[in-house]
Amino acid sequence: MEDDAPVIYGLEFQARALTPQTAETDAIRFLVGTQSLRYDNQIHIIDFDDENNIINKNVLLHQVGEIWHISASPADKGVLATCYNKTSDSKVMTCAAVWRMPKELESGSHESPDDSSSNTQTLELLCHLDNTAHGNMACVIWEPMGDGKRLISLADNNILLWDLQESSAKAVLSSSTALEGKGQLKFTSGRWSPHHNCTQIATANDTTVRGWDTRSMRQIYCIENAHGQLVRDLDFNPNKQYYLASCGDDCKVKFWDTRNVTEPVKTLEEHSHWVWNVRYNHSHDQLILTGSSDSRVILSNMVSISSEPFGHMVDDDELSDQEDHHQEEKSKEPLQDSIIATYEEHEDSVYAVEWSSADPWLFASLSYDGRLVINRVPRALKYHILL
Numbered sequence: 001m002e003d004d005a006p007v008i009y010g011l012e013f014q015a016r017a018l019t020p021q022t023a024e025t026d027a028i029r030f031l032v033g034t035q036s037l038r039y040d041n042q043i044h045i046i047d048f049d050d051e052n053n054i055i056n057k058n059v060l061l062h063q064v065g066e067i068w069h070i071s072a073s074p075a076d077k078g079v080l081a082t083c084y085n086k087t088s089d090s091k092v093m094t095c096a097a098v099w100r101m102p103k104e105l106e107s108g109s110h111e112s113p114d115d116s117s118s119n120t121q122t123l124e125l126l127c128h129l130d131n132t133a134h135g136n137m138a139c140v141i142w143e144p145m146g147d148g149k150r151l152i153s154l155a156d157n158n159i160l161l162w163d164l165q166e167s168s169a170k171a172v173l174s175s176s177t178a179l180e181g182k183g184q185l186k187f188t189s190g191r192w193s194p195h196h197n198c199t200q201i202a203t204a205n206d207t208t209v210r211g212w213d214t215r216s217m218r219q220i221y222c223i224e225n226a227h228g229q230l231v232r233d234l235d236f237n238p239n240k241q242y243y244l245a246s247c248g249d250d251c252k253v254k255f256w257d258t259r260n261v262t263e264p265v266k267t268l269e270e271h272s273h274w275v276w277n278v279r280y281n282h283s284h285d286q287l288i289l290t291g292s293s294d295s296r297v298i299l300s301n302m303v304s305i306s307s308e309p310f311g312h313m314v315d316d317d318e319l320s321d322q323e324d325h326h327q328e329e330k331s332k333e334p335l336q337d338s339i340i341a342t343y344e345e346h347e348d349s350v351y352a353v354e355w356s357s358a359d360p361w362l363f364a365s366l367s368y369d370g371r372l373v374i375n376r377v378p379r380a381l382k383y384h385i386l387l
Helices: 113-118 321-332 379-386
Strands: 007-010 015-020 028-034 041-049 054-062 067-072 079-088 091-100 124-129 137-142 150-155 158-165 170-178 187-192 200-205 208-213 218-223 231-236 243-248 253-257 266-268 275-280 287-292 297-301 338-343 350-355 362-367 371-376
Touching (some): 015 362, 028 079, 028 362, 041 067, 041 079, 041 371, 079 137, 091 137, 091 150, 124 158, 124 170, 137 187, 150 187, 187 231, 200 243, 208 231, 243 275, 287 350, 287 362
Parallel strands (some): 015 067, 231 275, 275 350
Antiparallel strands (some): 015 028, 028 041, 041 054, 079 091, 091 124, 137 150, 150 158, 158 170, 187 200, 200 208, 208 218, 243 253, 253 266, 275 287, 287 297, 362 371
Protein backbone atom coordinates (compact mmCIF):
# COMPACT_ATOMS: atom_id res chain seq x y z
CA MET A 1 0.00 0.00 0.00
CA GLU A 2 1.63 3.22 -1.11
CA ASP A 3 1.16 6.22 1.08
CA ASP A 4 2.64 9.72 0.90
CA ALA A 5 2.80 10.15 4.68
CA PRO A 6 6.30 10.55 6.16
CA VAL A 7 7.82 7.88 8.38
CA ILE A 8 9.83 9.24 11.30
CA TYR A 9 12.58 7.52 13.27
CA GLY A 10 14.24 9.09 16.31
CA LEU A 11 17.82 8.36 17.35
CA GLU A 12 18.71 8.98 20.98
CA PHE A 13 21.82 10.94 20.04
CA GLN A 14 22.48 13.96 17.88
CA ALA A 15 23.42 13.13 14.31
CA ARG A 16 24.50 14.85 11.13
CA ALA A 17 25.90 12.06 8.91
CA LEU A 18 23.68 10.15 6.49
CA THR A 19 24.30 8.02 3.41
CA PRO A 20 22.23 5.66 1.29
CA GLN A 21 23.75 2.19 1.04
CA THR A 22 24.85 2.72 -2.54
CA ALA A 23 25.71 -0.87 -3.40
CA GLU A 24 22.30 -2.11 -2.21
CA THR A 25 19.84 -1.64 -5.05
CA ASP A 26 17.13 -4.06 -3.89
CA ALA A 27 16.43 -2.96 -0.33
CA ILE A 28 15.82 0.60 0.82
CA ARG A 29 18.63 1.22 3.27
CA PHE A 30 20.29 4.25 4.85
CA LEU A 31 23.18 4.52 7.30
CA VAL A 32 23.22 7.22 9.98
CA GLY A 33 26.21 8.18 12.15
CA THR A 34 25.78 9.77 15.59
CA GLN A 35 27.57 12.60 17.39
CA SER A 36 27.58 11.98 21.10
CA LEU A 37 30.33 13.45 23.26
CA ARG A 38 29.52 11.31 26.29
CA TYR A 39 28.67 7.86 24.96
CA ASP A 40 30.01 5.45 22.37
CA ASN A 41 28.87 6.61 18.97
CA GLN A 42 26.80 4.41 16.72
CA ILE A 43 25.96 3.72 13.14
CA HIS A 44 22.28 2.99 12.68
CA ILE A 45 21.44 0.76 9.74
CA ILE A 46 17.95 1.84 8.74
CA ASP A 47 15.99 -0.59 6.57
CA PHE A 48 12.71 0.76 5.27
CA ASP A 49 9.99 -1.77 4.55
CA ASP A 50 7.86 0.17 2.09
CA GLU A 51 5.11 -2.42 1.90
CA ASN A 52 4.33 -2.07 5.58
CA ASN A 53 5.64 1.48 5.96
CA ILE A 54 7.89 0.55 8.86
CA ILE A 55 11.54 0.99 9.72
CA ASN A 56 13.77 -1.84 10.94
CA LYS A 57 17.05 -0.82 12.48
CA ASN A 58 20.30 -2.42 13.52
CA VAL A 59 22.89 -0.55 15.56
CA LEU A 60 26.65 -0.88 15.21
CA LEU A 61 29.10 0.62 17.69
CA HIS A 62 31.56 3.17 16.32
CA GLN A 63 33.74 3.56 19.39
CA VAL A 64 36.41 5.86 17.97
CA GLY A 65 34.52 9.15 18.11
CA GLU A 66 31.66 11.34 16.91
CA ILE A 67 30.87 10.92 13.22
CA TRP A 68 31.05 13.98 10.97
CA HIS A 69 30.70 12.27 7.62
CA ILE A 70 29.72 8.82 6.40
CA SER A 71 29.84 7.28 2.93
CA ALA A 72 29.06 3.79 1.68
CA SER A 73 31.12 1.81 -0.82
CA PRO A 74 29.51 1.78 -4.29
CA ALA A 75 30.59 -1.83 -4.83
CA ASP A 76 30.48 -3.67 -1.50
CA LYS A 77 27.33 -3.64 0.64
CA GLY A 78 29.29 -4.26 3.81
CA VAL A 79 31.90 -1.51 3.51
CA LEU A 80 31.68 2.14 4.54
CA ALA A 81 33.94 5.05 5.44
CA THR A 82 33.58 7.56 8.26
CA CYS A 83 35.23 10.82 9.26
CA TYR A 84 35.28 11.17 13.04
CA ASN A 85 36.76 13.27 15.81
CA LYS A 86 39.59 11.87 17.87
CA THR A 87 41.16 13.60 20.85
CA SER A 88 44.84 13.04 21.45
CA ASP A 89 47.09 15.20 23.64
CA SER A 90 44.03 17.43 24.25
CA LYS A 91 43.96 18.25 20.53
CA VAL A 92 40.95 17.24 18.47
CA MET A 93 41.73 15.72 15.06
CA THR A 94 39.20 14.62 12.47
CA CYS A 95 40.36 11.25 11.14
CA ALA A 96 38.98 8.86 8.54
CA ALA A 97 38.72 5.09 8.38
CA VAL A 98 37.19 2.32 6.28
CA TRP A 99 35.01 -0.25 8.08
CA ARG A 100 33.16 -3.47 7.45
CA MET A 101 29.83 -4.30 9.03
CA PRO A 102 29.11 -7.83 10.31
CA LYS A 103 28.35 -10.26 7.47
CA GLU A 104 24.76 -10.94 8.52
CA LEU A 105 23.87 -7.25 8.33
CA GLU A 106 25.16 -6.65 4.81
CA SER A 107 21.84 -7.01 3.03
CA GLY A 108 18.40 -5.82 4.08
CA SER A 109 17.39 -6.94 7.55
CA HIS A 110 14.26 -8.95 8.09
CA GLU A 111 14.18 -8.98 11.84
CA SER A 112 11.47 -7.20 13.72
CA PRO A 113 12.75 -4.04 15.40
CA ASP A 114 12.46 -5.54 18.91
CA ASP A 115 15.01 -8.27 18.28
CA SER A 116 17.66 -5.96 16.97
CA SER A 117 17.86 -3.33 19.69
CA SER A 118 19.43 -5.61 22.28
CA ASN A 119 22.39 -7.03 20.37
CA THR A 120 24.64 -4.12 19.47
CA GLN A 121 27.55 -5.22 17.34
CA THR A 122 30.80 -3.54 16.51
CA LEU A 123 32.23 -2.44 13.19
CA GLU A 124 35.39 -4.12 12.00
CA LEU A 125 38.16 -1.65 11.19
CA LEU A 126 39.61 -2.36 7.73
CA CYS A 127 42.11 0.51 7.57
CA HIS A 128 42.79 4.11 8.53
CA LEU A 129 43.24 6.78 5.88
CA ASP A 130 46.33 8.20 7.51
CA ASN A 131 46.09 11.98 7.65
CA THR A 132 48.77 12.81 10.21
CA ALA A 133 50.64 14.90 7.64
CA HIS A 134 47.60 16.41 5.97
CA GLY A 135 45.25 17.84 8.57
CA ASN A 136 41.60 17.31 9.45
CA MET A 137 39.46 15.13 7.20
CA ALA A 138 36.34 16.84 5.85
CA CYS A 139 34.91 13.95 3.84
CA VAL A 140 35.63 10.70 2.03
CA ILE A 141 34.24 10.19 -1.49
CA TRP A 142 34.25 6.88 -3.37
CA GLU A 143 34.84 6.54 -7.07
CA PRO A 144 31.20 6.24 -8.17
CA MET A 145 31.43 3.56 -10.87
CA GLY A 146 34.43 1.76 -9.48
CA ASP A 147 35.08 -1.56 -7.76
CA GLY A 148 35.16 0.21 -4.41
CA LYS A 149 38.95 0.30 -4.34
CA ARG A 150 39.53 4.01 -5.08
CA LEU A 151 38.52 6.86 -2.85
CA ILE A 152 39.41 10.45 -2.23
CA SER A 153 39.61 12.21 1.11
CA LEU A 154 39.70 15.94 1.58
CA ALA A 155 41.91 16.97 4.52
CA ASP A 156 42.23 20.69 5.25
CA ASN A 157 43.67 21.98 1.95
CA ASN A 158 44.76 18.56 0.58
CA ILE A 159 43.11 16.23 -1.92
CA LEU A 160 44.28 12.67 -1.24
CA LEU A 161 43.62 9.82 -3.67
CA TRP A 162 43.75 6.38 -2.03
CA ASP A 163 43.92 2.84 -3.39
CA LEU A 164 42.51 0.15 -1.14
CA GLN A 165 44.53 -3.05 -1.31
CA GLU A 166 44.46 -6.58 0.16
CA SER A 167 40.69 -6.81 0.70
CA SER A 168 40.70 -3.17 1.83
CA ALA A 169 42.93 -3.85 4.83
CA LYS A 170 45.43 -1.29 3.60
CA ALA A 171 45.05 2.14 2.03
CA VAL A 172 47.90 3.38 -0.14
CA LEU A 173 48.13 7.06 -1.01
CA SER A 174 48.49 7.03 -4.80
CA SER A 175 48.51 10.78 -5.46
CA SER A 176 47.69 14.07 -3.82
CA THR A 177 47.60 17.79 -4.39
CA ALA A 178 47.29 20.84 -2.17
CA LEU A 179 45.37 24.05 -2.54
CA GLU A 180 47.81 26.97 -2.59
CA GLY A 181 47.00 30.52 -1.65
CA LYS A 182 46.59 33.03 1.15
CA GLY A 183 44.74 32.44 4.38
CA GLN A 184 43.46 29.28 6.01
CA LEU A 185 42.42 27.20 3.03
CA LYS A 186 40.11 24.34 3.92
CA PHE A 187 37.88 22.11 1.84
CA THR A 188 34.31 21.82 3.11
CA SER A 189 33.05 19.13 0.74
CA GLY A 190 33.56 17.36 -2.56
CA ARG A 191 31.86 15.10 -5.09
CA TRP A 192 33.23 12.66 -7.65
CA SER A 193 31.72 13.09 -11.10
CA PRO A 194 30.13 9.94 -12.57
CA HIS A 195 31.02 11.25 -16.06
CA HIS A 196 34.29 11.47 -18.05
CA ASN A 197 35.28 7.92 -16.99
CA CYS A 198 35.32 9.09 -13.38
CA THR A 199 38.38 11.28 -13.92
CA GLN A 200 36.93 14.45 -12.39
CA ILE A 201 35.97 15.65 -8.95
CA ALA A 202 34.59 18.95 -7.70
CA THR A 203 35.53 20.50 -4.37
CA ALA A 204 34.24 23.40 -2.30
CA ASN A 205 36.43 25.65 -0.18
CA ASP A 206 35.26 28.93 1.31
CA THR A 207 33.13 30.57 -1.44
CA THR A 208 34.86 28.76 -4.32
CA VAL A 209 34.01 25.63 -6.31
CA ARG A 210 36.84 23.92 -8.21
CA GLY A 211 37.05 21.03 -10.64
CA TRP A 212 40.04 18.69 -10.66
CA ASP A 213 41.35 16.01 -12.99
CA THR A 214 42.16 12.96 -10.85
CA ARG A 215 44.81 11.73 -13.32
CA SER A 216 46.99 14.83 -13.19
CA MET A 217 45.59 16.23 -9.91
CA ARG A 218 45.39 19.58 -11.69
CA GLN A 219 42.62 22.13 -11.47
CA ILE A 220 40.41 22.18 -14.58
CA TYR A 221 37.91 24.90 -13.69
CA CYS A 222 37.34 27.35 -10.88
CA ILE A 223 34.11 29.14 -9.93
CA GLU A 224 35.26 31.96 -7.68
CA ASN A 225 32.58 33.45 -5.45
CA ALA A 226 30.19 30.72 -6.48
CA HIS A 227 28.26 31.74 -3.36
CA GLY A 228 28.28 34.90 -1.27
CA GLN A 229 29.27 32.86 1.77
CA LEU A 230 30.70 29.41 2.52
CA VAL A 231 29.84 26.66 0.01
CA ARG A 232 28.45 23.67 1.95
CA ASP A 233 27.77 20.99 -0.63
CA LEU A 234 27.93 19.96 -4.29
CA ASP A 235 26.34 17.35 -6.52
CA PHE A 236 26.71 16.36 -10.17
CA ASN A 237 23.74 15.85 -12.44
CA PRO A 238 23.85 12.07 -13.07
CA ASN A 239 22.57 12.43 -16.66
CA LYS A 240 24.11 15.69 -17.95
CA GLN A 241 27.84 15.58 -17.83
CA TYR A 242 28.74 19.25 -17.33
CA TYR A 243 26.04 20.15 -14.83
CA LEU A 244 26.82 20.72 -11.18
CA ALA A 245 24.70 21.99 -8.28
CA SER A 246 26.08 23.88 -5.28
CA CYS A 247 24.56 25.30 -2.10
CA GLY A 248 25.79 27.41 0.75
CA ASP A 249 25.45 29.82 3.63
CA ASP A 250 24.00 32.55 1.38
CA CYS A 251 20.76 30.46 1.49
CA LYS A 252 21.03 29.76 -2.24
CA VAL A 253 21.21 26.71 -4.47
CA LYS A 254 22.97 27.29 -7.78
CA PHE A 255 23.27 25.22 -10.93
CA TRP A 256 26.38 25.49 -13.09
CA ASP A 257 27.53 24.41 -16.52
CA THR A 258 31.22 23.78 -15.87
CA ARG A 259 32.12 24.71 -19.46
CA ASN A 260 31.12 28.31 -18.76
CA VAL A 261 31.37 29.25 -15.11
CA THR A 262 30.90 33.02 -15.28
CA GLU A 263 27.22 32.81 -14.33
CA PRO A 264 25.06 30.07 -12.81
CA VAL A 265 22.51 28.53 -15.19
CA LYS A 266 19.83 28.83 -12.50
CA THR A 267 19.57 29.96 -8.89
CA LEU A 268 17.06 28.83 -6.26
CA GLU A 269 16.39 31.09 -3.30
CA GLU A 270 13.75 29.20 -1.33
CA HIS A 271 15.56 28.57 1.96
CA SER A 272 15.79 31.18 4.72
CA HIS A 273 19.02 29.89 6.29
CA TRP A 274 22.20 28.00 5.36
CA VAL A 275 21.68 25.22 2.81
CA TRP A 276 23.69 22.21 3.94
CA ASN A 277 22.88 19.70 1.27
CA VAL A 278 21.83 19.43 -2.37
CA ARG A 279 21.07 16.14 -4.14
CA TYR A 280 20.03 15.26 -7.67
CA ASN A 281 17.67 12.33 -8.09
CA HIS A 282 19.65 9.49 -9.75
CA SER A 283 16.93 8.55 -12.25
CA HIS A 284 14.96 11.76 -12.80
CA ASP A 285 17.45 14.60 -12.69
CA GLN A 286 14.84 17.35 -12.63
CA LEU A 287 14.08 16.35 -9.03
CA ILE A 288 16.36 18.24 -6.61
CA LEU A 289 16.40 17.85 -2.84
CA THR A 290 17.81 20.44 -0.47
CA GLY A 291 18.11 20.54 3.32
CA SER A 292 18.80 23.61 5.43
CA SER A 293 19.24 24.95 8.94
CA ASP A 294 15.82 26.57 8.46
CA SER A 295 14.66 23.03 9.45
CA ARG A 296 13.04 22.49 6.07
CA VAL A 297 13.56 20.04 3.23
CA ILE A 298 12.55 21.35 -0.19
CA LEU A 299 11.85 19.21 -3.26
CA SER A 300 12.21 21.21 -6.48
CA ASN A 301 11.33 20.31 -10.05
CA MET A 302 14.08 21.89 -12.17
CA VAL A 303 12.78 20.73 -15.53
CA SER A 304 14.33 23.46 -17.68
CA ILE A 305 17.90 22.35 -16.90
CA SER A 306 17.20 18.61 -16.76
CA SER A 307 18.04 15.98 -19.34
CA GLU A 308 14.38 16.01 -20.44
CA PRO A 309 13.50 19.72 -20.59
CA PHE A 310 10.56 19.06 -22.91
CA GLY A 311 9.20 16.06 -21.05
CA HIS A 312 9.20 12.64 -22.69
CA MET A 313 9.29 12.84 -26.47
CA VAL A 314 6.09 11.41 -27.88
CA ASP A 315 6.19 9.29 -31.01
CA ASP A 316 4.20 10.87 -33.88
CA ASP A 317 2.41 7.64 -34.71
CA GLU A 318 0.77 7.67 -31.33
CA LEU A 319 -1.10 10.92 -31.99
CA SER A 320 -4.18 11.70 -34.02
CA ASP A 321 -4.13 14.83 -36.27
CA GLN A 322 -5.76 17.33 -33.94
CA GLU A 323 -3.72 16.04 -31.02
CA ASP A 324 -0.68 16.30 -33.22
CA HIS A 325 -0.85 20.06 -33.61
CA HIS A 326 -1.52 20.57 -29.93
CA GLN A 327 1.37 18.29 -28.99
CA GLU A 328 3.76 20.17 -31.28
CA GLU A 329 2.87 23.46 -29.62
CA LYS A 330 3.32 21.90 -26.25
CA SER A 331 6.62 20.21 -26.94
CA LYS A 332 8.34 23.45 -27.99
CA GLU A 333 7.84 25.02 -24.57
CA PRO A 334 10.03 23.67 -21.76
CA LEU A 335 8.00 22.78 -18.69
CA GLN A 336 8.13 25.27 -15.87
CA ASP A 337 10.50 24.92 -12.93
CA SER A 338 8.67 24.81 -9.63
CA ILE A 339 8.85 23.95 -5.96
CA ILE A 340 7.01 20.65 -5.58
CA ALA A 341 6.86 20.41 -1.83
CA THR A 342 8.31 21.80 1.38
CA TYR A 343 8.67 19.25 4.18
CA GLU A 344 8.42 20.55 7.71
CA GLU A 345 8.74 17.42 9.88
CA HIS A 346 12.04 18.59 11.38
CA GLU A 347 12.42 20.96 14.33
CA ASP A 348 16.20 21.33 14.09
CA SER A 349 18.78 22.04 11.37
CA VAL A 350 18.58 19.54 8.52
CA TYR A 351 22.20 18.53 7.92
CA ALA A 352 21.63 15.80 5.35
CA VAL A 353 19.20 14.75 2.61
CA GLU A 354 19.72 11.65 0.48
CA TRP A 355 17.78 9.75 -2.19
CA SER A 356 17.40 6.01 -1.77
CA SER A 357 19.64 3.95 -4.07
CA ALA A 358 16.90 1.34 -4.45
CA ASP A 359 13.75 3.43 -4.93
CA PRO A 360 14.03 6.65 -6.97
CA TRP A 361 10.86 8.06 -5.42
CA LEU A 362 11.99 7.84 -1.83
CA PHE A 363 14.35 10.01 0.22
CA ALA A 364 15.57 10.49 3.77
CA SER A 365 16.43 13.63 5.70
CA LEU A 366 18.29 13.93 9.00
CA SER A 367 18.24 16.78 11.51
CA TYR A 368 20.72 17.43 14.28
CA ASP A 369 18.34 16.30 17.04
CA GLY A 370 18.58 12.74 15.66
CA ARG A 371 15.30 12.75 13.76
CA LEU A 372 15.36 10.79 10.50
CA VAL A 373 12.38 11.28 8.19
CA ILE A 374 11.60 9.12 5.18
CA ASN A 375 9.41 10.77 2.55
CA ARG A 376 8.21 10.03 -0.95
CA VAL A 377 7.88 12.15 -4.05
CA PRO A 378 4.15 13.06 -4.22
CA ARG A 379 2.31 10.42 -6.18
CA ALA A 380 0.72 12.88 -8.61
CA LEU A 381 4.14 14.13 -9.69
CA LYS A 382 5.56 10.62 -9.89
CA TYR A 383 2.86 9.59 -12.35
CA HIS A 384 3.20 12.86 -14.24
CA ILE A 385 6.90 12.10 -14.77
CA LEU A 386 6.34 8.45 -15.63
CA LEU A 387 3.33 8.75 -17.92
